Amino acid sequence: MELPNPEESGRSKKPKPRPEAVKRLGLSLPVTEQDVKQAFFKEAQRAHPDHGGAASDFIEVQRAFDEAVEFAKRNGKRLPWIGAQMPIYVAQIEAIELVEQWGGVVVTETLDWLEGTVGDDFAQLADRLKGIDLSGRPVGDAELTRLTADPAHLPFLESVNLADTEVTDASALRLTRLASLKRLDLRGTKVTFPLRRTLARQPGMEHVEGTSRVGEWLRR
Numbered sequence: 001m002e003l004p005n006p007e008e009s010g011r012s013k014k015p016k017p018r019p020e021a022v023k024r025l026g027l028s029l030p031v032t033e034q035d036v037k038q039a040f041f042k043e044a045q046r047a048h049p050d051h052g053g054a055a056s057d058f059i060e061v062q063r064a065f066d067e068a069v070e071f072a073k074r075n076g077k078r079l080p081w082i083g084a085q086m087p088i089y090v091a092q093i094e095a096i097e098l099v100e101q102w103g104g105v106v107v108t109e110t111l112d113w114l115e116g117t118v119g120d121d122f123a124q125l126a127d128r129l130k131g132i133d134l135s136g137r138p139v140g141d142a143e144l145t146r147l148t149a150d151p152a153h154l155p156f157l158e159s160v161n162l163a164d165t166e167v168t169d170a171s172a173l174r175l176t177r178l179a180s181l182k183r184l185d186l187r188g189t190k191v192t193f194p195l196r197r198t199l200a201r202q203p204g205m206e207h208v209e210g211t212s213r214v215g216e217w218l219r220r
Contacts, residue, residue: 021067024060033072040065091153092129098147099132102139107131109156128156135185140166144174151177163209164188169195176202186210187219 022031025039043061047053096106109128132147144167148154151174158180162172168190175181176199186196187210200208210216 019067019071021064022071024064025068027068031068031072033069036065036068036072040068088153088155089127091150092127095129095132095147095154098143099134102134102143103137104132104134104139106133107159129154130156131159131161132157133159133161134165135161135163137165141168141171144171148174148178151179154178154180156180159183161185162189167191172199175199180204182206184208187216 022028022036025036025043027035027039040061044058044065045051047057047061049055049058092108096108099106107130109130134143139162144162148171157178160175160178160181160183163185164187166189167186169192172186172189172191172195175184181202182204183206184199186199186208189210191210193211193213196208196211199205200211
């Protein structure tokens with residue numbers, strides 16, 4: 001089982017531009033209505049004709065205020081959701097660091113549309129860990145148990161490759177708790193065939209490599 005090319009996943013290093021109205025008021029994403037109001041008062045005072053500003057600049061600031069307020073109202077509802085992502089984000093980062101420490105590979109998915117709402121840095125909170133490849137790495141039950149300590153914090157994990165590792169039933173049973181798991185490779189492991197077939201019958205599971213005794217024999 002091959003995971004998608006990790007070079008094709010992950011975050012874009014080039015942040016998307018801020019909306020012009022937000023930029024005109026000197027604000028960064030994410031932005032709230034209160035942020036817009038405070039920035040407007042500051043810019044309006046500077047641009048007001050009574051304070052030496054040009055009428056055209058003042059009109060431009062007013063237009064930017066109207067557009068930025070609408071932007072903040074439209075997108076502000078998403079900010080609590082982003083906050084709720086923090087525990088999952090932290091857990092995923094820890095999982096990624098562990099996998100890479102053990103010499104494995106991860107695949108992540110980026111929600112690009114969030115960059116225009118909350119900014120590039122905050123959009124990273126919604127990145128999704130989709131795949132883990134530890135095939136042929138010197139890992140076993142201790143590592144897999146540590147990796148899946150809290151399955152609720154790996155809600156997007158769809159693919160796990162454990163081929164040719166030292167994993168046994170003791171930790172492989174924990175994989176049943178990964179609600180989004182669709183693809184699993186257990187070839188060359190010490191996981192028993194009954195458990196492999198049990199995992200293959202899990203709701204949502206699409207394919208498990210290594211359920212055939214003949215197939216395992218042919219790999220030797």
